[in-house]
Amino acid sequence: MKVGVCLKRVPATDTRIKIASSESGVDTSDVKWEINPYDEFALEAALLMKDAKQASEVIIFTVGEKGAEAKVREGLARGADRAVRVEVGEVDALNIASALAGAVKGEGVDLVLAGKQAIDSDDSQVPAMMAEVLGWGQITEVDQLEVDGSAVKGWRNAGGGSRDVVATTLPAVVSCDKGLNEPRYASLRGIMKAKRKKIAVVNAEGGSAKVAYSNWSEPPARPPGRVLDGDNAQRVSELVRLLRQEAKVL
Amino acid sequence: MGTGILVLCEHDDRGFKKTGFELLGKASELAAAIGGDVTAAVIGRAGGAELGAHGAATALSASGADFASYSTGAWARALQAIVAAADPAVVLAPASSRAKDFLPRLAARLGAGMVTEATDLRAEGGKVVARRPMYAGKAFADAHVASGLAIITVRPNSFPVGAGGGAAATEQAVSVALQDGDLAARVVDTEQAATSVADLTEAERIVSGGRSVKSKEQYDSLIRPLAASIGATPGASRACVDAGYAPHSHQVGQTGKVVNPSLYIACGISGAIQHLAGMRTSRIIVAVNTDPDAPIFQHATYGIVGDMFEVAPMLRQAFEQLEA
Numbered sequence: 108m109k110v111g112v113c114l115k116r117v118p119a120t121d122t123r124i125k126i127a128s129s130e131s132g133v134d135t136s137d138v139k140w141e142i143n144p145y146d147e148f149a150l151e152a153a154l155l156m157k158d159a160k161q162a163s164e165v166i167i168f169t170v171g172e173k174g175a176e177a178k179v180r181e182g183l184a185r186g187a188d189r190a191v192r193v194e195v196g197e198v199d200a201l202n203i204a205s206a207l208a209g210a211v212k213g214e215g216v217d218l219v220l221a222g223k224q225a226i227d228s229d230d231s232q233v234p235a236m237m238a239e240v241l242g243w244g245q246i247t248e249v250d251q252l253e254v255d256g257s258a259v260k261g262w263r264n265a266g267g268g269s270r271d272v273v274a275t276t277l278p279a280v281v282s283c284d285k286g287l288n289e290p291r292y293a294s295l296r297g298i299m300k301a302k303r304k305k306i307a308v309v310n311a312e313g314g315s316a317k318v319a320y321s322n323w324s325e326p327p328a329r330p331p332g333r334v335l336d337g338d339n340a341q342r343v344s345e346l347v348r349l350l351r352q353e354a355k356v357l
Numbered sequence: 358m359g360t361g362i363l364v365l366c367e368h369d370d371r372g373f374k375k376t377g378f379e380l381l382g383k384a385s386e387l388a389a390a391i392g393g394d395v396t397a398a399v400i401g402r403a404g405g406a407e408l409g410a411h412g413a414a415t416a417l418s419a420s421g422a423d424f425a426s427y428s429t430g431a432w433a434r435a436l437q438a439i440v441a442a443a444d445p446a447v448v449l450a451p452a453s454s455r456a457k458d459f460l461p462r463l464a465a466r467l468g469a470g471m472v473t474e475a476t477d478l479r480a481e482g483g484k485v486v487a488r489r490p491m492y493a494g495k496a497f498a499d500a501h502v503a504s505g506l507a508i509i510t511v512r513p514n515s516f517p518v519g520a521g522g523g524a525a526a527t528e529q530a531v532s533v534a535l536q537d538g539d540l541a542a543r544v545v546d547t548e549q550a551a552t553s554v555a556d557l558t559e560a561e562r563i564v565s566g567g568r569s570v571k572s573k574e575q576y577d578s579l580i581r582p583l584a585a586s587i588g589a590t591p592g593a594s595r596a597c598v599d600a601g602y603a604p605h606s607h608q609v610g611q612t613g614k615v616v617n618p619s620l621y622i623a624c625g626i627s628g629a630i631q632h633l634a635g636m637r638t639s640r641i642i643v644a645v646n647t648d649p650d651a652p653i654f655q656h657a658t659y660g661i662v663g664d665m666f667e668v669a670p671m672l673r674q675a676f677e678q679l680e681a
């Protein structure tokens with residue numbers, strides 16, 4: 108079985124995000140990049156399938172410019188076999204999903220694993236859109252996954268701590284949540300081997316982006332807070348008073 | 358190009374969820390500016406007349422055997438039929454885990470523009486513009502769909518629930534013809550949680566514990582009871598979850614749940630940027646931390662510099678007296 112992994116580079120989670128001076132977007136000129144954390148769970152799930160001889164090949168798919176290849180290489184170093192980078196025109200979730208779907212089809216992939224969302228756009232749209240474009244079943248946001256032949260079972264949050272168990276059959280798209288596994292690090296040998304692994308480049312036609320973004324800003328400042336005085340008993344009773352009378356949340 | 362606003366109203370055993378009421382109220386205000394009616398979309402049960410109280414003129418529902426348990430395909434097909442019947446300019450839905458599961462499929466099918474996780478909406482030039490956090494809340498931007506149908510999911514608790522009192526909505530059943538593959542992925546079982554509390558993403562009150570609870574036992578004896586005393590949902594930092602003191606489903610933050618409660622109480626949490634990403638839009642933040650320089654205090658509405666092992670039980674007692 109061929110397993111595809113969707114991988115995106117995103118600003119590191121501890122990076123401060125700077126707004127471009129024109130408010131037209133984010134200034135990424137000195138951002139440190141990381142593999143999107145949720146994509147790491149997807150990659151690890153695929154590599155575990157390869158370790159268990161369930162997957163014959165693990166192929167990374169990414170949409171982006173040449174600069175995205177460094178993080179793809181990191182995925183290859185962890186054990187993926189090769190990669191496909193897709194270039195698209197205007198970028199939005201549907202264009203990305205269509206571009207990925209085209210590439211996945213071209214490679215004859217049976218199972219696509221993706222992160223549940225990319226932590227830059229925070230859209231959580233691409234995996235489900237991809238499944239729609241491909242006409243495949245989907246299970247999103249799984250924190251437990253079983254693949255047995257062509258039967259796929261995923262566990263996903265159903266609210267309030269309950270979990271839905273969702274069943275489908277291959278081919279399918281599965282998006283991954285934290286808790287699914289513990290992503291591995293690349294070994295030195297893996298890093299060396301990755302240098303020779305292939306990253307193919309393909310172009311996808313894309314329509315115009317449907318969603319327009321503008322007026323970027325930093326998060327609204329929170330009103331200054333207050334540290335409460337006195338001994339613990341006094342602070343607790345003052346806190347309760349404030350929560351009831353000033354904040355009116357109790 | 359349609360007119361008016363369609364609002365997805367989710368429900369559970371207890372009836373319609375508050376998220377639908379929040380959106381119907383806001384939709385009424387927006388529809389007054391962009392034109393058209395407010396319609397409720399109900400999937401998996403019939404009825405919905407009571408949604409009129411919050412502003413729906415009509416409730417379109419799809420129900421029957423195909424909707425006995427959730428499936429992505431059936432829900433997407435049902436909403437497609439409801440959209441066809443209502444022909445709205447905008448679809449609003451809560452940013453729930455189910456809506457985020459099936460709506461992108463429908464958006465792709467209809468070629469609609471989709472915006473997720475809005476925290477505010479306004480009407481401008483005949484369109485609905487969504488304000489939304491991105492980069493885990495480190496940036497905000499306006500998003501709008503230039504032409505065609507717009508599908509927008511909104512974070513729970515973004516808008517107040519109005520007083521109600523509107524006339525009953527006209528109920529109308531919509532028939533849905535499922536197609537091959539619509540039931541390809543379906544829920545075959547649900548593992549119920551031991552206790553029933555609101556999901557973190559929908560919770561109005563949250564009490565979270567950090568690494569410094571030091572054990573699962575102390576998470577259970579300190580954080581959970583404090584949460585229970587005000588009907589709050591318990592949460593945790595990643596360090597607390599990774600140490601095994603609380604389950605993954607409790608994690609708040611960049612790689613956990615994004616929450617939007619009116620009250621968030623952080624006990625022994627330092628306030629790392631990845632934790633803040635998940636809770637910074639909370640209306641009131643309370644921090645209890647021994648370190649006066651902990652970053653969480655820069656975001657807290659009210660702070661107590663103190664030992665949570667002492668403060669949390671006292672707070673719980675005070676809360677219990679209130680609720681009594």
Ligand SMILES: Cc1cc2nc3c(=O)[nH]c(=O)nc-3n(C[C@H](O)[C@H](O)[C@H](O)COP(=O)(O)OP(=O)(O)OC[C@H]3O[C@@H](n4cnc5c(N)ncnc54)[C@H](O)[C@@H]3O)c2cc1C
Pocket residue numbers: 120144566567568569593594595596597608609610611612613614624625626627628629630631632635645646647648651663664665666
């Ligand atoms: C890719 C990535 C993703 C991440 N995602 C998340 C995420 O989703 N959510 C998340 O929370 N973190 C996330 N993190 C981790 C984050 O960086 C922090 O490590 C984590 O939030 C720290 O948890 P903490 O506040 O419980 O622990 P610490 O930072 O260790 O803080 C413990 C705090 O407890 C205080 N304290 C100690 N004893 C007491 C006491 N008796 N009473 C009161 N206060 C006390 C200390 O003063 C300190 O401030 C992520 C990190 C990375 C790299």
